[in-house]
Amino acid sequence: MLRDLALAAKAACSKEDQESLVPLVQQLRDLGEVAFKRGLLALEGELMQIKDPFLKLGIQLIVDKTEPENVQDILDSDIYYNESNGRELLKKIIIREGLLRIQAGDNARNILICTKIFLGKVEPGVW
16 A cells, blocks of 8 residues: 555645546456456456556556566556656556455455545545
């Protein structure tokens, strides 16, 4: 989980920007459910519908059976060395957290809990 305060500060964004990421959190939950019920290789069937390049990269790494620490290193490198700020950076942080939890075999509910925490300004009733 994100513990870098400087990175967290760069990812700060408005309530509206956070609310716009709710569908992403729900998508990660849904992908987690597919992986939990049918296995990680079942995610390959979901790749065609994924538009976000960062999410697609992470799913492809998981499907290719990349070691978890290597998936984390690759995603972290993109997060730390690309010039993302605000909503875009927060989106990548949420994707990273969700993918690592999916790869670890967490259930959909835990994935939802652990990704929506980054959307602290979003009203609880949205979920």
